[in-house]
Amino acid sequence: MISQGWLGRAYRLFDRLLLSRLPASMQYAVANGILAIVTRLFPARAWPTSPDRLLVRRHLLRAPMRQLPDWARADMVQLALDVDPLLAPEQFLAQRPPAVLAPTHWIQAGRAYRSLIQDLHDRQFDTVLLVPWLIRGGADLGALHHARACSHAFGQRTLVIATEPRDSPWASRLAEGVHFIAAGHEFAGLSEPNHEAETVLARLLIQLAPARIHIINSHLAWRTVGMFGKAIRQQSRIFASLYCDEYNQHGRRTGLAQTYLPATAHWLDAVISDNTVSPLEWQRMLGVSPALFHTVHFPGPSPDPPLPPAATTPRRNRILWASRLDRQKRPEFLLELASSMQDFDWDIHGIPANIDARVLKALARLPNVSLHGSYERFRDIVRAEHLAYVYTTAWDGLPNVLLEAASARLPIIAPDIGGIRDLLPEALLLGAQADAGAYSSGIRRLADNRAREDHLALQEARLQAFTWENFVDGMRSIDGYATR
Structure with a gap:
């Protein structure tokens, strides 16, 4: 179907008022003509290759x-x-x-199901993980950890299904033996009002009948459990990962837990979080039983060789900031902080996403700021001159970047928000509402070598618990997760 902004809306109105009332032979001819016109007028856009896609009804006729x-x-x-x-x-x-x-040519859902089931070639799976995609990100790294644990540590036949129409470059990082299907483009062509994608996914899960299903950030998977949880639960346990709430521009809590957990908790066997703080908030706010929640910390990165020793003791006059440049990470506060600390150079790594262009331009104009863009490995952006890693989040669970910074022996300056206190002792944390002055004081305190080493010692003592073995043991302790 056509779904390109105003063109899509115009087509759906035309379809409802006129096209759907024409004889079937005329419908095909008219749809074919519309497709030829828009393809010629807007060649750069992705259009259906056949008018059959345009004739999939989005509303039942009454x-x-x-x-x-x-x-x-x-x-x-x-x-x-x-x-x-x-x-x-x-x-x-x-x-x-x-x-x-009901229109007799309403066949897209059947085609999508057939395509997905054929991709599996009658294979059987013990575990199905449902993700939106696999790209660079903390939740995506968590999905890789879970897939590896299921396949290698627990000996389960494991399938990962991506449910959104977006490329998954990190699928290549899945552990050997884990099967992956990019199903998002099949789901994207289905009817939203008639919940076709949910129906197809539910039928696929019921047909596969894995011992367990694990939802990791997939909205489609959450909606499917909300609609078909009873049927899915007949043969499969259902687990879900949740990390933290988000906040909209008015300060109201949003996110997966707020949207789906109240209506689906009774179908879930366990909710797995990477921190101890968020589950307490959901119990208090949503009235969900404490017994449903399990905290399992993700492992830190594999040990890297230490940085080569400098010929002389480096002058640590640089600050490292690395994350997404979006509203959650408070880029406007980062601008204020870097502006107020002109005697330090700031290396800022990250892709701009939903950031005010004026803030980005102001950061780029600061003489003590270097904008480096994206990075592949955290270890590659750490320099001997870096005094500290600074984290300016507004809300969070326990971000993986902090585990990377701690593993790289960088003192972390961060606020007491979300599950960060699981990694950093309270004595090292700034207040949740800390201003630029508090951040500056925390950073400058590290200029004293003794204070910096004491800070690192406290970090590293906590980091010792964030191992692969502890992660696997934590997942094994959840009833029904580690068995075949």
Whole structure:
């Protein structure tokens, strides 16, 4: 179907008011003509290759039933006499129930299901992980950890399904033996109002009948459990990972837990979080049983060789900041902080995403700021001159970048927000509402070598618990997760 902004809306209006009322042969010809026109006018956009896609109905046609055939009326008269007076035709017609006419060419859902099931070649799976995609990100890294644990540590036949129409470059990082399907493009072509994607995913899960299903950030998977949880639970346990709430521009909590957990908690066997703080908030706010939650910390990165020793003791006059440049990470506060600390050079790594262009330009103009863009490995951006890693988040769970910074022996300056206190002792944390002055004081304190080493010692003592072995043991302790 056409879904390109105003063109999509115009087409759907035309479809509902005129096209769907034409004879079938004319519908095909008209749709073919529309497709030829828009393809010529807007060649750079992705259009369906066949008018069949344009003829998939997005709304059921409802025609009011105002009369009954004679045979039906006679049957109802007799039923009213023999069974129930309410079955009299007069009673029935007084309510004027609508007749729902389903289009006979509504076949996209069936095609999507067939394509997905054929990709699996009758393979059987013990565990199915449902993710939106696999790209660079903390939740995506968590999905890789879970897939590896299921396949290698627990010996489970493991399938990962990406449910959004986006490339998954990190699929290549999945552990050997884990099967991956990019199903997002199949789901994207289905009807939202009629919940076709949820129906197809539910049927696929019921057909595969894995011992367990694990949802990791997939909105489609959450909606599917909300609609078909009872059917899915007949053969599969259902687990979900949740990390933290988000906040909208008005300060209201949003996110997966707020949206889905109240209506789906009764279908879940466990909710797995990477921190101890968020589950306490959900128990208090949403009334979900504490027994549902399990905290399992992700492992830190594999040990890297230490940085080569400098010929002389480096002058640590640089600050490292690395994350997404978006509203959650407070780029406007980062600008204020870097502006107020002109005697330090700031290396800022990260891709701009939903950031005010004026803030980005102001950062680029600061003489003590270097904007480096994206990076592949955290270890590659650490320099001997870096005094500290500074984290300016507004909300969070326990971000993986802090585990990377701690593993790289960088003192971390961060606020007491979300699950960060699971890694950093309270004595090292700034207040949740700390201002630029508090950050500056925390950074400058590290200029004293003794204070810096004491800070690192406290970090590293906590980091010792964030191992692969502890992660696997934590997942094994969740009833029903580690068995085949």
